[in-house]
Amino acid sequence: MSMKILVxxxxxxxxxxxxxxxxxxxxxxxxxxxFTISPHxxxxxxxxxxxxxxxxxEVVVLALGPAEAEEQLRDCMAVGAxxxxxxxxxxxxxxxxxxxxxxxxxxRDEGFDLLLFGxxxxxxxxxxVGIRVAYALGLPVVTGLKKIDVVDGxxxxxxxxxxxxxxxxxxxxxxxTVLEGLNLPRYPSVPGRLRAKSKPLAVLEPxxxxxxxxxxxxxxxxxxxxxxxxxxEGAAAAPRVVEVMQSLGVA
Amino acid sequence: xxxxxxxxxxxxxxxxxxxxxxxxxxxRAVTVEGVYAPASWAAAIAAAADGADTIVAAGSDRGNELLxxxxxxxxxxxxxxxxxxxxxxxxxxxxxxxxxxEARLHGSPRILTVAPHTHPAGEAPPSTALTVPGTVxxxxxxxxxxxxxxxVSLRDAKVVVSGGRGVGSAEGFGxxxxxxxxxxxxxxxxxxxxxxxxxxxxxxxxxxxTKISADLYIACGISGATQHIAGAKGAKKILAINTDxxxxxxxxxxxxxxxxxxxxxxxxxxxxxRVRGE
Numbered sequence: 001m002s003m004k005i006l007v008x009x010x011x012x013x014x015x016x017x018x019x020x021x022x023x024x025x026x027x028x029x030x031x032x033x034x035f036t037i038s039p040h041x042x043x044x045x046x047x048x049x050x051x052x053x054x055x056x057x058e059v060v061v062l063a064l065g066p067a068e069a070e071e072q073l074r075d076c077m078a079v080g081a082x083x084x085x086x087x088x089x090x091x092x093x094x095x096x097x098x099x100x101x102x103x104x105x106x107x108r109d110e111g112f113d114l115l116l117f118g119x120x121x122x123x124x125x126x127x128x129v130g131i132r133v134a135y136a137l138g139l140p141v142v143t144g145l146k147k148i149d150v151v152d153g154x155x156x157x158x159x160x161x162x163x164x165x166x167x168x169x170x171x172x173x174x175x176x177t178v179l180e181g182l183n184l185p186r187y188p189s190v191p192g193r194l195r196a197k198s199k200p201l202a203v204l205e206p207x208x209x210x211x212x213x214x215x216x217x218x219x220x221x222x223x224x225x226x227x228x229x230x231x232x233e234g235a236a237a238a239p240r241v242v243e244v245m246q247s248l249g250v251a
Numbered sequence: 252x253x254x255x256x257x258x259x260x261x262x263x264x265x266x267x268x269x270x271x272x273x274x275x276x277x278x279r280a281v282t283v284e285g286v287y288a289p290a291s292w293a294a295a296i297a298a299a300a301d302g303a304d305t306i307v308a309a310g311s312d313r314g315n316e317l318l319x320x321x322x323x324x325x326x327x328x329x330x331x332x333x334x335x336x337x338x339x340x341x342x343x344x345x346x347x348x349x350x351x352x353e354a355r356l357h358g359s360p361r362i363l364t365v366a367p368h369t370h371p372a373g374e375a376p377p378s379t380a381l382t383v384p385g386t387v388x389x390x391x392x393x394x395x396x397x398x399x400x401x402x403v404s405l406r407d408a409k410v411v412v413s414g415g416r417g418v419g420s421a422e423g424f425g426x427x428x429x430x431x432x433x434x435x436x437x438x439x440x441x442x443x444x445x446x447x448x449x450x451x452x453x454x455x456x457x458x459x460x461t462k463i464s465a466d467l468y469i470a471c472g473i474s475g476a477t478q479h480i481a482g483a484k485g486a487k488k489i490l491a492i493n494t495d496x497x498x499x500x501x502x503x504x505x506x507x508x509x510x511x512x513x514x515x516x517x518x519x520x521x522x523x524x525r526v527r528g529e
Contacts, residue, residue: 017499181452235518
């Protein structure tokens with residue numbers, strides 16, 4: 001069955017081992033960091049591409065972010081998405097309600113069969129954009145998924161539930177939010193990267209509404225700058241390690 | 252001040268949310284029974300919240316999902332995984348706990364979930380079971396499939412032995428599995444390992460994997476990206492084995508061994524066997 005699928009992704013920095021804030025405490029210092037999309041979303045893109053490979057259709061990727069977010073949209077096109085929509089901002093963060101509203105405006109007239117989101121973004125972790133989009137479009141929504149099967153115009157999906165799996169089934173169109181582990185995303189090929197450069201990209205620039213979850217400042221949590229007690233070097237450290245295990249009652 | 256708290260039975264995170272909510276005002280606890288259907292359950296909670304100035308739930312999968320539905324139904328802002336609140340300013344978790352954010356909630360009622368393990372559990376309050384209304388677009392759970400119980404669960408293991416990029420290959424996990432077996436531990440890994448396909452995603456410790464609560468976490472050849480630490484920091488003690496004395500993991504670990512895991516891990520296994528007289 002041919003499917004038209006929207007996948008919403010977010011450009012986020014690869015934080016590495018240590019987070020450093022800008023002087024105004026509004027952002028992460030990112031001069032030395034690369035950027036990617038949230039891990040859950042990588043799986044959403046992969047799933048959409050697999051569904052369309054199997055049954056035909058189109059995969060559209062959408063990002064709300066600065067002009068540089070085109071890089072992430074091209075990355076998604078390199079692994080099989082057909083075209084992109086960039087809702088371009090001046091770089092300031094949009095809150096979840098504003099983000100959802102902008103996505104709804106971009107998606108409303110497209111007639112998507114399936115709208116895929118990560119369950120939550122890696123950075124702000126608000127757990128709500130996909131759900132808000134579903135309500136605004138009057139669609140059913142299922143979240144936190146690690147398995148999706150599209151069969152005959154319906155979707156059957158599964159979510160972990162602590163030692164069990166809950167199965168949901170809904171009609172299309174629908175909004176689904178997914179978790180990493182849904183699949184193992186492919187890496188882009190060189191021809192894929194070349195093709196991505198010429199795929200269509202639409203740019204929208206709506207005005208930013210007043211935030212209702214208004215970021216005031218970022219704060220590093222307490223407990224930074226701890227240093228491990230070094231038990232030794234190489235294999236010679238083994239007796240000390242076992243002593244520590246014994247003292248913790250786990251040996 | 253009236254605070255509506257959604258409580259799940261036998262759920263410590265819900266009781267932590269109750270503990271948090273008691274500091275805000277008079278708690279009215281509600282439960283919902285029957286087949287889980289997020290949109291309908293949320294409609295029940297939203298209806299019960301009439302007159303409440305705050306709606307609170309645990310920052311669990313279900314708590315975050317339900318209150319996001321409630322917020323969408325009421326067209327109000329929602330703050331997930333809050334650690335503190337002062338008036339309309341919340342402190343909330345970002346990056347799986349590697350960063351905090353102060354934010355203002357421009358909405359009424361205030362809708363928020365409480366970040367797990369940031370507040371002590373409150374006493375279980377008397378609660379009212381809500382009636383679930385019929386809801387447009389409700390998607391109830393169709394069936395529940397119980398998992399077969401295979402080995403030590405990563406989430407609940409007392410000890411987790413974990414490998415990262417430094418392990419080098421799927422086969423490289425042999426010595427880690429051997430040490431884990433000796434300790435009755437679960438085997439874990441970092442995101443690099445699952446992305447490379449060396450281990451299944453169910454073994455991943457991290458922000459997008461499993462968040463562990465072990466007594467001891469042994470991180471072998473793991474540099475300590477924030478993504479990984481978000482899943483590991485629930486461990487009481489962390490031992491890091493790494494060739495690089497500057498690795499970020501040594502800034503969050505309690506103990507470190509500087510060296511190649513391919514030598515250190517078998518040496519620990521041998522020493523354990525020796526002291527046990529095996």
